[in-house]
Amino acid sequence: SQQGEEDPQALSIQEGENATMNCSYKTSINNLQWYRQNSGRGLVHLILIRSNEREKHSGRLRVTLDTSKKSSSLLITASRAADTASYFCAQPAIQGAQKLVFGQGTRLTINP
């Protein structure tokens, strides 16, 4: 299966702490994407990192990519209650394709 594995499946931390989520994948990629899903809602695109990039930032988000280990991580710094959501990594089903395969997701809970 191409589907990525995310780790941990669930994470609960205190507001203000940093949250790190990991994603491992099995096939070669040209990019990897991270999405957030609030409960009962659709997904929101967060960051796309290309295979020739090692790190990318967007506000309080930092994504790293290690193609040699086929892994990526999403770091949320100074977490807020509003960051409570599920986070998914996604990779193209085949290189160059728009079809994505989503990981199992990490359910993040930020406690006030």
Added chain:
Amino acid sequence: GAVVSQHPSRVICKSGTSVKIECRSLDFQATTMFWYRQFPKKSLMLMATSNEGSKATYEQGVEKDKFLINHASLTLSTLTVTSAHPEDSSFYICSASYGTGGYQPQHFGDGTRLSIL
């Protein structure tokens, strides 16, 4: 920008009813739209990919006669669940993207919660 509207947000209906879900890209032309199904606390399962003016491509195991997809324009795709049964109850989500090359993110609707009694 890149807003996708999905309607209705919730449907409750009797077994045997057919249900149509609409997915519209409001401020861009979507070259490709995707339909997903999501079970509680699970990941998204891709059902089909649709391109404007052509037949949808269904994933393995998805019944095309059961889940009819029409992509009539660059801004509208519909999913019709025909003769729905309780096992079809689920959260259905559409997404849309534009451009080619595999570097475009997908923009998601807010989903439709379908409950079949």
